[in-house]
Structures are given as structure tokens and as C-alpha cells.
Amino acid sequence: AQRVTQPEKLLSVFKGAPVELKCNYSYSGSPELFWYVQYSRQRLQLLLRHISRESIKGFTADLNKGETSFHLKKPFAQEEDSAMYYCALSGGIQGAQKLVFGQGTRLTINP
Amino acid sequence: EPEVTQTPSHQVTQMGQEVILRCVPISNHLYFYWYRQILGQKVEFLVSFYNNEISEKSEIFDDQFSVERPDGSNFTLKIRSTKLEDSAMYFCASSDGTGWQVVNQPQHFGDGTRLSIL
Numbered sequence: 667a668q669r670v671t672q673p674e675k676l677l678s679v680f681k682g683a684p685v686e687l688k689c690n691y692s693y694s695g696s697p698e699l700f701w702y703v704q705y706s707r708q709r710l711q712l713l714l715r716h717i718s719r720e721s722i723k724g725f726t727a728d729l730n731k732g733e734t735s736f737h738l739k740k741p742f743a744q745e746e747d748s749a750m751y752y753c754a755l756s757g758g759i760q761g762a763q764k765l766v767f768g769q770g771t772r773l774t775i776n777p
Numbered sequence: 778e779p780e781v782t783q784t785p786s787h788q789v790t791q792m793g794q795e796v797i798l799r800c801v802p803i804s805n806h807l808y809f810y811w812y813r814q815i816l817g818q819k820v821e822f823l824v825s826f827y828n829n830e831i832s833e834k835s836e837i838f839d840d841q842f843s844v845e846r847p848d849g850s851n852f853t854l855k856i857r858s859t860k861l862e863d864s865a866m867y868f869c870a871s872s873d874g875t876g877w878q879v880v881n882q883p884q885h886f887g888d889g890t891r892l893s894i895l
Contacts (some may be wrong), residue, residue, distance in 0.1 A: 717785075752820065765810075768819060
């Protein structure tokens, strides 16, 4: 079964502090992992995906197959990072790959 | 930047009535999806659609649900006889099918339709 777990519903850190949003997954095949972000009153948007191995808005995430994790990290949090963050796994038949989402973590950056 | 658009933004319907949620995917995308999010819960996959047919559907997507691409631009989700538990935010998404990396294309989401069943 495909499952994504985000253990923290709420995470609050101070501006300038490091941030780590945890994501663990369960999948029998080769997973594709994504982080989506939803800012206040905005739509879900892709933040980054593991195959790109890029940094977006200072965020990075490394796929650790041994630990089945895909944690999202940023060394210095900014107030505009406050948002809802969803980890998602792509699986299913080739071509139309459904996303399986975690429950989301609401990140609040305090000034 | 092209966007997925969904209408209406909020739909209020009496239990037992039919409802149609509408989506206009990004124009050159080939894969279409519906998800829903019940208040306080995670976003759940409902159905994917490609080449004018359903590719995959979840257990939630029972006989009360149907999807259609009636023309070249719209993608609709119909719920035939709504129940109270259908109250949720419904998201449409689309992804690009061009190029060899079709399986890696990210999904682009609409703003969602909030469906309230009374």
C-alpha cells in the first residue's frame, strides 16, 4: 500500500532558525516524491520534487530510500515561508500517476 | 503562466441532488485528475483521466461519481445523488503528457470548489 506520513500537524519556528518538515513514505516500487505548498488563500503548488534535486526558495529535500524519508529542509526560515506543506508520493499506472498525500504540516514562522 | 481553473468556487446543494463541478485544465495537458479534501483531513485521490477514459479510480469513486470531458477544454466531475459526507473541497489537477518523461510531469492544481451538502 502507498502511504505518506507527516508526523507534525503544526510546526512553529522563529525567523532565521532552521526548518525541517518530516515526511516518511511506504511504497513497494520506486517512488517519486514531491513537496507541495499552499500559501494562505492560494492554490496547491509544486515546491520541489526529488528527481530534480534542486533548491527552491532555499528549500531542499533528499530522498533517503533506506529510511523511506523525504524530509524538507531550509537552513534559515523566513516569514513568507509560513504555509501548509504537503508531502506527496506518485504511484500508479504509468502516465496518469495519482498523488498520495500526507496529512500536511502547517508551518508558522514567528518574527 | 497558464492555470487550472475551477468553477464554482463554492457550491451549496441539498442532499440527494446532483452536482457538477467544472474544471478547465491547462490547454496542452493530457492527464486530468480529481482529488478531494474533507475538512481537517488529507487530500485524497478520486480519479485520473486520459485519452477520454478513466485511467484509475479510488474506492471513494463509486457509482455515484462520474467524469467527463464534454469538449476540448472542460473536465467535469458529477455526483449523481449527493450525501452529507460528500461535503469537501474538490481539486482538479492536470499534467503534461508531452515528451518522453510523461511519468515525471508535476500536477498543476486549481483553486478548488468547496462543496457543501445540506
